[in-house]
Amino acid sequence: xxxxxxxxxxxxxxxxxxxxxxxxxxxxxxxxxxxxxxxxxxxxxxxxxxxxxxxxxxxxxxxxxxxxxxxxxxxxxxxxxxxxxxxxxxxxxxxxxxxxxxxxxxxxxxxxxxxxxxxxxxxxxxxxxxxxxxxxxxxxxxxxxxxxxxxxxxxxxxxxxxxxxxxxxxxxxxxxxxxxxxxxxxxxxxxxxxxxxxxxxxxxxxxxxxxxxxxxxxxxxxxxxxxxxxxxxxxxxxxxxxxxxxxxxxxxxxxxxxxxxxxxxxxxxxxxxxxxxxxxxxxxxxxxxxxxxxxxxxxxxxxxxxxxxxxxxxxxxxxxxxxxxxxxxxxxxxxxxxxxxxxxxxxxxxxxxxxxxxxxxxxxxxxxxxxxxxxxxxxxxxxxxxxxxxxxxxxxxxxxxxxxxxxxxxxxxxxxxxxxxxxxxxxxxxxxxxxxxxxxxxxxxxxxxxxxxxxxxxxxxxxxxxxxxxxxxxxxxx
Amino acid sequence: xxxxxxxxxxxxxxxxxxxxxxxxxxxxxxxxxxxxxxxxxxxxxxxxxxxxxxxxxxxxxxxxxxxxxxxxxxxxxxxxxxxxxxxxxxxxxxxxxxxxxxxxxxxxxxxxxxxxxxxxxxxxxxxxxxxxxxxxxxxxxxxxxxxxxxxxxxxxxxxxxxxxxxxxxxxxxxxxxxxxxxxxxxxxxxxxxxxxxxxxxxxxxxxxxxxxxxxxxxxxxxxxxxxxxxxxxxxxxxxxxxxxxxxxxxxxxxxxxx
Numbered sequence: 001x002x003x004x005x006x007x008x009x010x011x012x013x014x015x016x017x018x019x020x021x022x023x024x025x026x027x028x029x030x031x032x033x034x035x036x037x038x039x040x041x042x043x044x045x046x047x048x049x050x051x052x053x054x055x056x057x058x059x060x061x062x063x064x065x066x067x068x069x070x071x072x073x074x075x076x077x078x079x080x081x082x083x084x085x086x087x088x089x090x091x092x093x094x095x096x097x098x099x100x101x102x103x104x105x106x107x108x109x110x111x112x113x114x115x116x117x118x119x120x121x122x123x124x125x126x127x128x129x130x131x132x133x134x135x136x137x138x139x140x141x142x143x144x145x146x147x148x149x150x151x152x153x154x155x156x157x158x159x160x161x162x163x164x165x166x167x168x169x170x171x172x173x174x175x176x177x178x179x180x181x182x183x184x185x186x187x188x189x190x191x192x193x194x195x196x197x198x199x200x201x202x203x204x205x206x207x208x209x210x211x212x213x214x215x216x217x218x219x220x221x222x223x224x225x226x227x228x229x230x231x232x233x234x235x236x237x238x239x240x241x242x243x244x245x246x247x248x249x250x251x252x253x254x255x256x257x258x259x260x261x262x263x264x265x266x267x268x269x270x271x272x273x274x275x276x277x278x279x280x281x282x283x284x285x286x287x288x289x290x291x292x293x294x295x296x297x298x299x300x301x302x303x304x305x306x307x308x309x310x311x312x313x314x315x316x317x318x319x320x321x322x323x324x325x326x327x328x329x330x331x332x333x334x335x336x337x338x339x340x341x342x343x344x345x346x347x348x349x350x351x352x353x354x355x356x357x358x359x360x361x362x363x364x365x366x367x368x369x370x371x372x373x374x375x376x377x378x379x380x381x382x383x384x385x386x387x388x389x390x391x392x393x394x395x396x397x398x399x400x401x402x403x404x405x406x407x408x409x410x411x412x413x414x415x416x417x418x419x420x421x422x423x424x425x426x427x428x429x430x431x432x433x434x435x436x437x438x439x440x441x442x443x444x445x446x447x448x449x450x451x452x453x454x455x456x457x458x459x460x461x462x463x464x465x466x467x468x469x470x471x472x473x474x475x476x477x478x
Numbered sequence: 479x480x481x482x483x484x485x486x487x488x489x490x491x492x493x494x495x496x497x498x499x500x501x502x503x504x505x506x507x508x509x510x511x512x513x514x515x516x517x518x519x520x521x522x523x524x525x526x527x528x529x530x531x532x533x534x535x536x537x538x539x540x541x542x543x544x545x546x547x548x549x550x551x552x553x554x555x556x557x558x559x560x561x562x563x564x565x566x567x568x569x570x571x572x573x574x575x576x577x578x579x580x581x582x583x584x585x586x587x588x589x590x591x592x593x594x595x596x597x598x599x600x601x602x603x604x605x606x607x608x609x610x611x612x613x614x615x616x617x618x619x620x621x622x623x624x625x626x627x628x629x630x631x632x633x634x635x636x637x638x639x640x641x642x643x644x645x646x647x648x649x650x651x652x653x654x655x656x657x658x659x660x661x662x663x664x665x666x667x668x669x670x671x672x673x674x675x676x677x678x679x680x681x682x683x684x685x686x687x688x689x690x691x692x693x694x695x696x697x698x699x700x701x702x703x704x705x706x707x708x709x710x711x712x713x714x715x716x717x718x719x720x721x722x723x724x725x726x727x728x729x730x731x732x733x734x735x736x
Contacts, residue, residue, distance in 0.1 A: 421574065425534055430571035432555035433531050433564070434585035434641060435592065444584065448575025448624070 027084040033057065036183055039084050043152055043186070046159060056172035056182030063176045069339040070368040070400060071308050073244075073281065081215045081246060083184045125150060125189045125205045137201065146230075147192040148203050151219050154190035161192055165223050169252040169289045169316070177248040178285040181217045185250065188218035193228040193259070202458055204233040215246040222252070224259035226292065231262040231458060244272075244307060249284045257292030257319065262300070264457055265313075266465050269305035274363075276335025279307025286313035287343075290322035290351075298325040299342065300456040302465040307336060312370065314343035317351035317379075324353040327453040329465070332365035332397070341371035341388075341402075346379040346412070355386040356452050361397035368400040375412040382412040391449050392422045393442075421449075481509030483547070484649050484680045485530075490541035491705075492529045499525045501705035502541065507649065510677045514691055514716060515684045517702035518724050523684045524568060526702070527653045531565040532558055546648065560592035564647030566638040568654040568684075573625035578637070581625045582607065582644060589645045610643040614670045631658030632667075639670045650674075651682040656690040668693030688720040701727050 027038060036057055040050040065076070125136075125148065141148050147158060154162050172182035189205040207218065224230055247269065253261050263286075272279025282305075288297035299313040309332075315324025326342035344353035353373065361367040373384045390399035401418050423445055431441035447454070454462050485507040492500040499522050507513055515523050529536045530543065532555035543550040545563060553561060573581065579600070586606075587597040598606055604621075611618055614636045626634050635655060642650050652671070656664055671694055675681060683694060691699075691713065699715040700707045701724065708731040709715070719727070 427571050427573060429531075429533050429555065430567065430573070433559050433567075434581075434645070435556050435559035435588035436584055437554075437556045440584070440588075444576050444580070445573060448573065448577075451575055 025084075025086045026082050029082050030079045031057075031081070031083060031184065035083055039184060039186060042084065042086075043155070045155060048163060049155060052167065052172065053183050056179050057184075059173045060176065060179035060183055063173075063179055065176050069310050069370070070366065070402075071310060071337040071339050073308055073337075076246060076281070078180075083215060083217070084186055086186075125203075140200070144197050144200060145194040146197060146199050147190065149190055151185070151188040151190050151221070154221075158190070158192070161223065162190065162221065165221055165252065165254055166219075167252075169254060169287050170250050170285050175285060177283045178250050181219060181248050181250045181285070184215075185217045185219040188220045188249070189222075190220070191222040191230060191232065193222075193224045193230045195225040196227045197225075198228065199230040202231050202233055204235070206235050215248065217247075218249045220249070220251040222254070222261055222263070224253075224255045224261050224295075226256045227258045228256075229260045229262075231264070233264045233266075233458060235266050235268070244279055244281055246281045247284065247306075249286075251284070251286040251313075253288035253297055255288070255290050255292060255295035255297055255319075255322075258294045259292060260296040260298070261288065262298045263288070263313070265299075265301040265303070266457075267301065267303045267305050267309070270307075271305045271336050272307040272334065274334050276307070279336075280305065282306035282309045282311065284311040286311060287316065288314065288324070289316045290319050290324060290348075292322070293319040293348070294321045295319050296323040296325070298323075298327070298456070300325075300327040300453065301329070301340075302453070302457070303328070303330040303338060303340060306338075309336075309338040309340050312341050312343055312372075314345065315353065316345045316347065317353065317382075318347045319351075320348040321350045321352075322348055323351070325456075326353075326355045326357070326371075327456040328357045329360070329450045329453045330358070330367055330369075331360045332362070332367045334363040334365060336363075336365045338366070339368045339370055341369045343372040344374070344384060346373075346375045346382040346384070348379060350381040350383075351379055352382070353384045355384070355388070357386075357388045358450050358453055359388075359390045359399055360393065360446065360449070361390070361399050362393040364396045366398040366400075368402060370402040370404075372404040372406070373414055373416075374405075375407040375409050375414065377408045379409050380411050382409065384412075384414045386414075386416045387452075388416075388418045389449065390418075390420045391446070392420065481511070481677060481680075483508055484545070485682075486544040487530075488542050488544075490526075490529070490543060491539045492525065493537050493539055494525070494535055498539070499536075499705055500529065503705075503707060505700065505707065507680045507682065509648075509680055511698065512675070512681045512683065512694060512696045514696040514699045515682060515702055515707075516686065516699060516716065516719060516724075519686075521702040522705040523702050524653050525705075527565055527651045527682070527684050530558075530651060531555060531563065556588070559645070560589050562646075562648035564642050564645055564650040566635075566642060566650060566652035566655055568657065570626045570629075570634040570638055572627045572629075574627050576625050577621070578623055578625050579603070579607075579621035582621070582641065585641060586644050607640075607644065610640055613643060613673055614640050615666050616640065632660065632663035635659055635663065635667055636670070639667055639674075643670065643674055646674075647679065649680050649682065651684065653684045654686065655683065656685060656687065664690065665693065688716045691716045703728050703731070 033054060036053050040053060170178050172179055191203055193199050222232060253263060255261055269280035269282055290297055297315050303309050313326060317324050324344050330338045330340050332338050341357060342355055355371055357369045359367040359369055369388045375382045388401045392399055399420060403416055405414055407414055423442060428438050428441050454465060457465055487503050487505040490500055490503040503526060517523050529538060538551060583603045591597050616636055626637060655667060659667060696713050699711050699713060701709040709727045
């Protein structure tokens with residue numbers, strides 16, 4: 001009985017699996033320099049950006065797909081993907097021109113595009129397949145000098161900023177998928193927080209893949225100038241298809257002196273069906289550069305979707321006294337695979353990092369934490385604390401932890417803790433004997449397990465995250 | 479005067495992993511009574527407790543159990559708890575990350591809620607539980623710790639009795655409530671249990687040793703061996719067992735059976 005209840009709870013049906021019937025401008029499948037030129041032309045890009053793409057592409061051709069992650073999938077045919085898909089009409093001057101079908105789509109997903117109906121205090125940039133379709137609250141943000149727009153607009157309206165920072169944290173040749181993204185990225189979000197400004201609302205990007213044969217290659221760039229602060233959220237969903245779609249994004253964050261970026265993700269891409277057919281390949285490069293002294297970058301992620309999740313949101317702690325944080329919950333079920341974790345690269349003096357990772361495996365899934373803590377020779381007094389906990393539900397799933405620790409400075413302190421636990425018959429019986437059914441018991445156990453991460457999420461996201469895990473919050477919130 | 483019948487066990491047999499552990503148990507418990515079940519290791523005492531509470535590892539293969547006149551086995555384990563059957567665990571389970579107060583409140587709201595009492599919010603529950611904590615001489619700080627995690631043996635056992643106190647069962651089965659307790663903790667646990675006794679509820683103590691029975695005096699003492707109750711007596715039987723061990727009871731039983 002207990003295992004049946006466990007199954008029900010972790011087998012929540014995917015609610016975002018519908019396809020929007022909308023006319024799209026899709027480039028033919030295949031990738032070569034002409035494809036890249038075509039994307040660049042469609043987006044009316046400046047010459048330097050086309051050059052950026054072509055260099056990345058040429059380098060990508062020399063690279064081979066990495067095979068070291070603890071995941072298995074058939075080779076991807078990069079010529080069988082369409083690299084650009086945009087809903088028509090693509091040029092939008094105002095919200096009124098957005099296709100009503102699109103507006104309905106996002107309302108269905110709980111992301112209203114009209115500002116009157118929008119989430120209070122959250123500005124949203126909405127990416128549908130390859131392009132940004134709407135950004136809310138732009139005017140209000142502009143009053144304090146915050147730039148929040150699609151990457152395409154940023155290239156057009158703020159080319160000097162984009163040129164300065166694009167590729168500065170994740171260089172085009174960084175890795176196979178970053179190179180591919182640099183060559184073919186189509187849109188994404190751009191945020192710029194000027195000196196001394198605390199962004200007056202949460203910024204959020206909502207990603208939606210809609211087309212069956214297109215990949216999504218978005219690029220996000222957030223720059224926080226001296227003494228500024230921003231909290232940024234991203235959410236992701238996709239329709240159910242029986243084929244796999246590739247999502248290879250790049251996210252770059254830069255904080256200058258005393259600045260802070262808090263970046264939260266609730267990832268719920270379609271995970272494939274119970275037999276492992278379909279689902280998104282989520283191969284993403286996310287990295288933040290704490291460039292200035294006393295700056296801080298904090299990653300919080302709740303990863304519940306995707307057939308395969310393969311990403312390591314990282315921090316390069318360059319500025320003295322800078323802080324990097326990584327809080328992660330990764331849930332895998334059925335045939336899902338996840339190889340995720342972080343890299344904390346300590347370069348500056350007295351830099352500090354914290355890693356809290358919670359992996360939950362159910363079904364026949366495989367869940368790996370992989371993390372690097374590197375203390376450079378000049379990182380005097382650097383400190384790291386890592387805690388990697390795994391929870392197994394049932395006995396057919398797997399959990400692995402691969403910590404890599406490199407310390408080149410003897411004054412550094414590095415701590416690593418790890419644990420593995422299992423929701424067992426005895427735990428559930430204990431709850432049952434106190435009148436509490438299995439659903440509620442599992443909910444409470446998982447919530448307790450993930451508490452250290454959920455408390456890092458902004459409120460609305462924490463609620464969505466707990467719901468996503470098929471759970472209820474402990475009644476004692478507040 | 480005998481109170482109304484709370485538990486009636488008739489010819490109960492049960493297996494675990496295909497091995498028969500209970501081989502025909504008969505036991506009747508009335509309101510207001512305290513029953514002690516004693517016997518050597520492996521005699522089936524703890525199995526009886528777990529089978530009554532509905533542990534999924536055990537399979538009932540025969541007989542019947544009536545709880546307040548209704549078929550107990552028609553109820554799922556959480557329903558048995560809500561109906562008023564409580565098992566104090568020999569080895570209370572640790573639940574890391576879940577605060578004791580959240581766990582206790584959920585249990586209270588579920589069980590007492592099923593009996594028509596109002597659910598308590600965290601503040602109301604905090605008020606409610608203070609008296610119960612005093613009863614077991616427990617520091618309120620322990621509410622903020624994870625359920626049983628890092629608790630000493632004595633703290634775990636006191637936590638079990640605390641749960642009994644807030645759930646107010648009609649029948650409490652305490653499995654080795656005294657194991658691992660020093661004399662002070664034993665006195666506190668026993669004092670708490672005695673405080674909770676009334677004419678409307680009943681108690682089954684599963685224990686190895688007589689010493690608990692000095693504090694909680696039983697009306698009946700049952701001796702179990704090899705899955706059967708082979709002798710039943712009054713509180714003096716426990717003293718005899720303390721003096722002479724279990725072997726003579728088994729011999730007497732076999733002689734009678736032969």
